[in-house]
Amino acid sequence: MALTAVIRVPSRALLRPWARLRDAALGWIEPAGGGGVEVSAQRFASQKVLVEPDPAAGVAVMKFKNPPVNSLSLELLTELVISLEKLENDKTVRGVVLTSDCPGIFSAGLDLTEMCGRNPAHYAEYWKAVQEMWLRLYLSNLVLVAAINGASPAGGCLIALTCDYRVMADNPKYCIGLNETLLGIVAPFWFKDNLVNTIGHRASERALQLGLLFPPTEALQVGMVDKVVPKDQVQSTALSVLAQWMAIPDHARQLTKNMMRKPTADRLLKQRDADIQNFVSFISRDSIQKSLQMYLEKLKQKKG
Numbered sequence: 001m002a003l004t005a006v007i008r009v010p011s012r013a014l015l016r017p018w019a020r021l022r023d024a025a026l027g028w029i030e031p032a033g034g035g036g037v038e039v040s041a042q043r044f045a046s047q048k049v050l051v052e053p054d055p056a057a058g059v060a061v062m063k064f065k066n067p068p069v070n071s072l073s074l075e076l077l078t079e080l081v082i083s084l085e086k087l088e089n090d091k092t093v094r095g096v097v098l099t100s101d102c103p104g105i106f107s108a109g110l111d112l113t114e115m116c117g118r119n120p121a122h123y124a125e126y127w128k129a130v131q132e133m134w135l136r137l138y139l140s141n142l143v144l145v146a147a148i149n150g151a152s153p154a155g156g157c158l159i160a161l162t163c164d165y166r167v168m169a170d171n172p173k174y175c176i177g178l179n180e181t182l183l184g185i186v187a188p189f190w191f192k193d194n195l196v197n198t199i200g201h202r203a204s205e206r207a208l209q210l211g212l213l214f215p216p217t218e219a220l221q222v223g224m225v226d227k228v229v230p231k232d233q234v235q236s237t238a239l240s241v242l243a244q245w246m247a248i249p250d251h252a253r254q255l256t257k258n259m260m261r262k263p264t265a266d267r268l269l270k271q272r273d274a275d276i277q278n279f280v281s282f283i284s285r286d287s288i289q290k291s292l293q294m295y296l297e298k299l300k301q302k303k304g
């Protein structure tokens, strides 16, 4: 990856402790004596989220890279939020394409191993990170376009739903949807709200109860994605769409986005702790743990 952009990062001594953790996560190194440091955009490429900025165009491409299936581990979620925050603060960037570096998979959704056989404190930490990811993406001031270049179940679909526009590859093997009920679990209310805001109430009711995973043409029909194109055109189409959205003055577009989305985000913001408690007690149930374990086993057996 050839990247040339230069980003100014303040001295670590001036940053809060969490920012030092962030620097470590992103692999930024401050030279001895440090009074601020210039890092090349290559350093911006962390392990599980690659960011390719194009300052001339005012955009960046963010690629998830957590093989084999881009499951949303705690580590990936943390890097995603940090990378997004950095882009939000970068005055040269106004729009971002979200896509995958893993062939054939956009994201397999939440990491089942983070929700199985762990303790309540871990479940709480994990759920807080999932909430944070959703809130940051859903309320982002940037134009976000999803370039869905592979399967996108559950949490993968949620990421796509937070975007302002979704372009999907036309391979009928790639499916997208909130399939939680197939795992014996329930999509949280804010997943549901995001879906209802995208495809409407009746279509959501059907899709959520049946845990429907839509192939691209059906996803287009129901309004879950906005455009279906051949696989090799997904990213270029997403970049063209980004350019169209970026032709609108930022302040007017951002205020409009906020007006449309804030009430939905506020529903979660008003009850974040209660939502974490609900998740922890739900996921800790023996019956739910059994369902998830059986589902994981089925995924593993599929190979053999």
Ligand SMILES: CCCCC/C=C\C/C=C\C/C=C/C(=O)SCCNC(=O)CCNC(=O)[C@H](O)C(C)(C)COP(=O)(O)OP(=O)(O)OC[C@H]1O[C@@H](n2cnc3c(N)ncnc32)[C@H](O)[C@@H]1OP(=O)(O)O
Residues within 6 Å of the ligand: 068, 069, 071, 105, 107, 108, 109, 110, 111, 112, 113, 151, 153, 154, 155, 156, 179, 180, 183, 185, 186, 187, 188, 278, 279, 282, 283, 296, 299, 300, 302, 303
């Ligand atoms: C009433 C109160 C309610 C409160 C709310 C409570 C609960 C709700 C909580 C959460 C909502 C959940 C959201 C989610 O996102 S759950 C995750 C859902 N995801 C899926 O169902 C996708 C599962 N995966 C697949 O279907 C396939 O893997 C794939 C993505 C289509 C890719 O298929 P492929 O054939 O290419 O790969 P494999 O299937 O062979 O998988 C390779 C490897 O990856 C492992 N794996 C797959 N998905 C996950 C995952 N999500 N998490 C962790 N690991 C995953 C798979 O087991 C294989 O592992 P192996 O060790 O065998 O290599």
